[in-house]
Amino acid sequence: MTADDQGAADGEAPALRVRGLTKDFGGIRAVADVDLVVGHGERVSVIGPNGAGKSTLFNLVAGAHSPTHGQIELFGEDVTRLPSRRRAHRGLGRTFQTSRLFTEMSVADNIYLSLVGRPRAVNRLRPVITDRVREQRVHELADLVGLDGTLATRVGELSHGEQRQLEVAMALGSDPRLLMLDEPAAGLSPSERSQLTELLLGLDTSVTVLLIEHDMEIALVVGERVVVMHEGEKLLEGPPGEVRGSHRVQEIYLGASYAGD
Numbered sequence: 685m686t687a688d689d690q691g692a693a694d695g696e697a698p699a700l701r702v703r704g705l706t707k708d709f710g711g712i713r714a715v716a717d718v719d720l721v722v723g724h725g726e727r728v729s730v731i732g733p734n735g736a737g738k739s740t741l742f743n744l745v746a747g748a749h750s751p752t753h754g755q756i757e758l759f760g761e762d763v764t765r766l767p768s769r770r771r772a773h774r775g776l777g778r779t780f781q782t783s784r785l786f787t788e789m790s791v792a793d794n795i796y797l798s799l800v801g802r803p804r805a806v807n808r809l810r811p812v813i814t815d816r817v818r819e820q821r822v823h824e825l826a827d828l829v830g831l832d833g834t835l836a837t838r839v840g841e842l843s844h845g846e847q848r849q850l851e852v853a854m855a856l857g858s859d860p861r862l863l864m865l866d867e868p869a870a871g872l873s874p875s876e877r878s879q880l881t882e883l884l885l886g887l888d889t890s891v892t893v894l895l896i897e898h899d900m901e902i903a904l905v906v907g908e909r910v911v912v913m914h915e916g917e918k919l920l921e922g923p924p925g926e927v928r929g930s931h932r933v934q935e936i937y938l939g940a941s942y943a944g945d
């Protein structure tokens with residue numbers, strides 16, 4: 685099956701389809717004519733060296749930037765001109781590279797706020813969501829990311845790794861159908877990285893995952909398919925083994941430590 689068939693095999697539109705996506709910042713072409721399809725329930729990692737265009741691609745899909753050219757479809761709907769808030773209503777959840785946690789508040793309160801802020805359209809459809817139901821959901825989400833023992837802890841007292849886990853819980857608070865993670869392993873210790881990897885591997889496949897990640901190991905372990913970007917373009921797309929074995933990728937990104945693999 686080709687990447688373009690992913691998710692379309694059962695006749696459904698894919699979770700995400702990007703066509704000819706291009707973003708210029710003045711004279712800099714940050715993203716150049718990128719095509720990408722992410723099928724339902726797929727885990728796709730986007731990797732690439734500094735300045736490859738990963739974050740710009742992420743921000744285009746999330747709606748934080750508008751493209752110079754190209755089209756973005758979420759679950760079959762053209763969202764290219766929709767603001768990020770309305771993409772969230774359509775099932776897109778995201779984390780941020782810079783933490784947006786309320787560090788003076790508890791873990792439970794942070795997760796609770798992510799639920800209260802859930803899309804209004806969903807609230808209208810479920811007017812019976814009570815505080816009790818939300819509290820239950822806070823516990824479920826904390827449990828899911830391994831923070832059930834820290835619900836009362838002030839977020840500022842959590843380790844960096846725990847804060848990233850919390851961000852994943854909060855992104856899941858809006859019940860996204862497509863979860864986009866922006867370099868979730870940045871600044872984590874090796875043990876925190878393996879904890880995060882376990883968490884991502886354990887996510888239910890009802891949630892499609894697009895992971896933008898500088899850390900090769902996490903990207904190749906979590907992603908069933910890996911997209912390599914270089915100088916704004918999609919250089920290569922394939923299963924982790926193919927990407928790991930590519931000399932071109934080794935040249936541009938993996939460096940000497942991988943060159944002998």
Ligand SMILES: Nc1ncnc2c1ncn2[C@@H]1O[C@H](COP(=O)(O)OP(=O)(O)OP(=O)(O)O)[C@@H](O)[C@H]1O
Nearest residue numbers: 709712714732733734735736737738739740741898
């Ligand atoms: N807001 C902006 N204004 C001008 N140039 C930008 C802007 N954002 C990104 N760029 C440029 O676009 C190119 C791609 O940057 P981008 O941040 O998307 O790469 P990246 O792969 O995410 O890199 P990193 O791994 O360092 O975060 C770079 O040349 C960068 O300097």
